Amino acid sequence: MRGRKRSFEKYPPCDRCKSSVHVVGYGKRSNKTSEKQTYYCKKCNHKFTPDDGFKGVRFPPEVILQAVSLSTEGFTLKQVVEEIGNHYDMRVGESTVHDWTKKYEHMLSKKELSR
Ligand SMILES: [Zn+2]
Secondary structure: OOOOHHHHHOOOOOOOOOOOOOOEEEEEEEEEOOEEEEEEEOEEEEEEOOOOOOOOOOOOOHHHHHHHHHOOOOOHHHHHHHHHHHOOOOOOOOOHHHHHHHHHHHHHHHHHHHH
């Protein structure tokens, strides 16, 4: 059969064992902000969603982009942390905001261009 191996390629690699061979689609998981395809790795019984740029981040993309936005507007890290705390009732570290700014600044400028 032609292309048998290729059928696996549409699935992202498992974020635990890094193999996509045992990965199957597991349906969609949605929250307030977005809908994400969830996958399941049969090898290590692990459910995961692929990396969309916000992997490993405990905060909603909306909060992150807001923080980055404030930061690029000239707010100090301390002020950004306070703003996020006030608006979203979330505690973020200053170093986290600093990392976010470095990491997601380009996403923000792209967003603003399309406005
Ligand atoms: Zn796995």
